[in-house]
Amino acid sequence: xxxxxxxxxxxxxxxxxxxxxxxxxxxxxxxxxxxxxxxxxxxxxxxxxxxxxxxxxxxxxxxxxxxxxxxxxxxxxxxxxxxxxxxxxxxxxxxxxxxxxxxxxxxxxxxxxxxxxxxxxxxxxxxxxxxxxxxxxxxxxxxxxxxxxxxxxxxxxxxxxxxxxxxxxxxxxxxxxxxxxxxxxxxxxxxxxxxxxxxxxxxxxxxxxxxxxxxxxxxxxxxxxxxxxxxxxxxxxxxxxxxxxxxxxxxxxxxxxxxxxxxxxxxxxxxxxxxxxxxxxxxxxxxxxxxxxxxxxxxxxxxxxxxxxxxxxxxxxxxxxxxxxxxxxxxxxxxxxxxxxxxxxxxxxxxxxxxxxxxxxxxxxxxxxxxxxxxxxxxxxxxxxxxxxxxxxxxxxxxxxxxxxxxxxxxxxxxxxxxxxxxxxxxxxxxxxxxxxxxxxxxxxxxxxxx
Numbered sequence: 001x002x003x004x005x006x007x008x009x010x011x012x013x014x015x016x017x018x019x020x021x022x023x024x025x026x027x028x029x030x031x032x033x034x035x036x037x038x039x040x041x042x043x044x045x046x047x048x049x050x051x052x053x054x055x056x057x058x059x060x061x062x063x064x065x066x067x068x069x070x071x072x073x074x075x076x077x078x079x080x081x082x083x084x085x086x087x088x089x090x091x092x093x094x095x096x097x098x099x100x101x102x103x104x105x106x107x108x109x110x111x112x113x114x115x116x117x118x119x120x121x122x123x124x125x126x127x128x129x130x131x132x133x134x135x136x137x138x139x140x141x142x143x144x145x146x147x148x149x150x151x152x153x154x155x156x157x158x159x160x161x162x163x164x165x166x167x168x169x170x171x172x173x174x175x176x177x178x179x180x181x182x183x184x185x186x187x188x189x190x191x192x193x194x195x196x197x198x199x200x201x202x203x204x205x206x207x208x209x210x211x212x213x214x215x216x217x218x219x220x221x222x223x224x225x226x227x228x229x230x231x232x233x234x235x236x237x238x239x240x241x242x243x244x245x246x247x248x249x250x251x252x253x254x255x256x257x258x259x260x261x262x263x264x265x266x267x268x269x270x271x272x273x274x275x276x277x278x279x280x281x282x283x284x285x286x287x288x289x290x291x292x293x294x295x296x297x298x299x300x301x302x303x304x305x306x307x308x309x310x311x312x313x314x315x316x317x318x319x320x321x322x323x324x325x326x327x328x329x330x331x332x333x334x335x336x337x338x339x340x341x342x343x344x345x346x347x348x349x350x351x352x353x354x355x356x357x358x359x360x361x362x363x364x365x366x367x368x369x370x371x372x373x374x375x376x377x378x379x380x381x382x383x384x385x386x387x388x389x390x391x392x393x394x395x396x397x398x399x400x401x402x403x404x405x406x407x408x409x410x411x412x413x414x415x416x417x418x419x420x421x422x423x424x425x426x427x428x429x430x431x432x433x434x435x436x437x438x439x440x441x442x443x444x445x446x447x448x449x450x451x
Contacts, residue, residue, distance in 0.1 A: 131209030
């Protein structure tokens with residue numbers, strides 16, 4: 001039986017659009033003893049593939065860690081697949097505050113040595129002796145206690161766009177690095193301080209709290225369900241948010257807004273901004289913060305060097321990448337001397353700006369219909385090519401181009417070529433080209449904005 005993906009991300013995105021069904025982005029984890037992770041992995045793939053569930057899941061002898069997207073109307077059936085295993089009965093699902101049907105476009109389940117790379121030898125301490133779990137209001141109450149130290153156990157690029165007031169935000173690129181740094185930094189506070197910790201969904205704190213109790217910390221607490229569950233309680237229970245800004249997430253969205261506070265800057269111009277971009281140069285893919293103006297001027301690139309490379313013929317770009325680590329292998333990098341306004345470590349607690357909530361509501365209210373997909377971008381002439389698969393588009397129409405790297409860009413078509421000839425209207429089956437100031441990619445979709 002086939003136990004792997006056969007569709008590309010672009011093909012899957014098209015099927016999702018054609019289905020027209022709402023999807024839910026969610027995450028969960030569980031520490032448990034799994035005797036045969038490979039067998040467990042295959043059982044999950046069969047069950048979830050049948051439900052059109054997508055996501056990135058890690059399984060190991062120690063448990064499961066999952067970030068997923070499922071059809072909303074399949075939620076009950078999905079829960080049943082979890083209930084089939086005793087250790088996942090009644091498991092908490094962290095449902096995202098902001099939903100996106102394209103958050104995940106493949107079902108990837110990998111067997112790993114650990115579900116989170118923590119660098120710890122679990123045989124040296126009791127991993128079940130965890131810290132006290134706190135709900136949102138309880139977390140807030142302890143946060144206000146002057147005897148409390150709060151620590152962010154996420155990476156520098158996560159805490160930069162959002163963190164709790166007064167939190168220690170280690171300048172690290174992975175969870176494994178943060179443990180010894182924090183342990184050394186807090187040696188003098190083991191006996192008399194409250195150690196309050198948090199992460200995205202709670203999984204990193206499950207292991208970290210046990211580790212720090214083993215290191216001699218007496219009063220260890222952790223945010224139950226992480227920032228994701230905290231945000232849900234803030235929204236549904238009217239709890240005051242002590243978290244500022246955005247919660248970084250590891251899917252297409254790259255973040256969901258918790259408050260209107262913007263606490264970070266565009267890494268290129270310094271303007272208040274908290275939108276992440278992956279560099280458009282396929283030999284780089286650096287994750288950095290980029291405002292809309294710099295996104296347009298730099299064409300989604302992190303530096304002039306990368307911008308120049310994207311303008312080279314494709315075959316030259318491929319030749320330059322030969323022998324280099326590219327794509328996901330360099331995602332962790334997160335830093336570059338070209339990013340003048342990058343900040344890590346000791347981060348500000350005061351907002352630099354506020355999000356225009358009126359514009360947010362307008363963005364959510366935008367009605368659109370799918371037209372087709374991107375096929376090519378001619379970098380020297382700055383001409384984009386699309387295949388129209390549904391409906392019609394005409395000169396003067398306002399369109400939306402959307403993709404994981406491109407983000408969401410709205411433009412008005414002033415003139416276009418249809419199958420190489422100047423034309424006012426294109427219909428399904430037509431190939432259109434028109435000038436665009438930014439690069440498009442094969443994963444991009446083109447929509448017509450209605451109304």
